[in-house]
Amino acid sequence: MTQPLPLLHQQPTDPAFVQNPYPFYAKAHALGAAFHWAEYQMDCVVQYDLARRIFSHPAFGRADPNPAKKPDHLTDFWAVEDHSMLELEAPRHPVLRKQVLRAFTSRRVRDLAPEITALAHQLIDAFPSQPFDLLTAYAQQIPVIVIARLLGVPDHDAPRLLAWSHDIVKMYQAQRSHADEVAANTAAAEFSNYVQTHIDAKRCTATDDLLSAMIAEEALTGPEIVSTAILLLNAGHEATVHTMGNAVVALINHACPASDPAIEEAMRFDPPLHLFTRWVYEDVILDGVAFHKGQQIALLLAAANRDPARWDQPHRFDPSRVPQQHLAFGAGGHFCLGAPLARLELGIGLRVLFQRCPDLQLVQPPQFADIFHFHGLDRLIVQV
Known part of the structure; x- marks a missing residue:
């Protein structure tokens, strides 16, 4: 017979928790x-x-086993989410994921390396001499421009994509407001129309980009292509920005070069997504913990990444650790589809940044944004 789980209290919007949730996880x-x-x-x-x-x-x-009727003011948001791989299970999820992977090939990702390198140098060339926010000047720009180019949409649309992404992901933050929901719905509608317009154009004249490749996969429906494009931006952009900002802080604070092991350790040490929910489809007991059908549970990925049973001194930043797979990208059938792209962007972006700016320093204490379930900086004021 299993015992009731221990009860803990913690407001996810409490300022002390927002700035440092790790004592609570400990x-x-x-x-x-x-x-x-x-x-x-x-x-x-x-x-x-x-x-x-x-x-x-x-x-x-x-996938919610007993979905309730969606409120009318979120109709456009759920029109996107209902076709999102992130929210699907078998039989739809593996089929959709396979089709998208056929278009989102490792070669297509690798071929972006020269463009990412050139973009990183271009952005650094524009850095001001006075203190500035590295997030807006660099960390936000790389993933949104790269994803725009990957999808085959113009670079100059990046600010619109960024604004839509920010509004949509507020649906996953703790204690969102009605105004947040309305803004997310509007962004979903506008983003969907934008992607559909480009899909219609590429059906007539295909180009060498991901949207055209997904169109060529005839098993993918129009709504699935739209939803996948939005997912790639929202999940890929938000996570990469938070990871890059958190990694810069860790590397500077620990006087550590931006090597591949150090970047992987940064993802373990301070990942971008802290809470990820799952539904329970049948009663089951795992490792002495009872889970009940119909229950929604949370996987605290950042806590799992600092499990003392898994890592020695888990609260210490240590790039020399024997490599072990962290959970920043999830695991299993829902392992992050964009992980290879994220690793490429982070590896190039951080290495070029520290090579070009060896004296990069923090001017103000880093401030984390009140955006749990995510964990990312609100601003990162630096001096080169």
């Missing part, structure tokens, strides 16, 4: 593999091995 680790988060009314997993098992276990998934 408290949870001391209580076991999982706990019940009172403010979310949700069981949360913090143990690495258990979280990884759940990612691949058929008793858990992203």
Whole structure:
């Protein structure tokens, strides 16, 4: 017979938690593999091995088994989400993922390396001599411009893509407001119309880009292509920006070169997504923790990445660790589709940044934004 999970209280919008959630995760680790988060009314997993098992276990998934009627003011948002790979399970998810992977090839990603390198140098050339925000000048620009080029849409549309992405991802933040929901719905409608316009043009004249490649995969429907394009921007852009900002802070604070092992350690040490939910499809007991059909649970990825049972001194930034797979990109069938692109952008972006700006320093203490379930900086004021 399983025991009730320990109960913990923590407001996710509390300023101290926003700036440093890791003491709370450490408290949870001391209580076991999982706990019940009172403010979310949700069981949360913090143990690495258990979280990884759940990612691949058929008793858990992203699709709501009993979806409620969606509110009218979110019709356009859910028109996108209903076709998103992130929210689907078998049989639709593996089929859709396979078709998209056929278009989103490793070669297509690798071929972006020269463009990413040139873009990084171009952005650094424009850095001001006085202190500035590295997020807006660099970290935000690389992924949004790269994804625009990957999809085959103009660079000059990047600010619009960025604004839509910011509005849509607010749907995944703690304690969103009605105004946030309305803004997300409007952004989803405008973004969908934008992508559809480019799809219609490329059906007539295909070009060498991801939208044209997805159109060529005839098993993909129009709404699936639209949703995938939006997902690639929202998930890829937001996560990459937060990772790059967090990594810059870690590398500067620890006087560490931007090597591949250091970048991987930065993703383990301070990942961009901290909470990822799953639905329970059947009663199951794993590692002594009971999960019940119909329940929604949370995997605390940042806590799992600092599980003391998995890593020695997990709160220490140590690029020399024996490589072990962190959970910043998830695992299992929903392992991040854009992970190769994110790693390429981060590797090139951070190496070029520190090569070109060896005296890069923080001018103000980094401030994290109040955007949990994400964990990223609101601003990063630096001097080159």
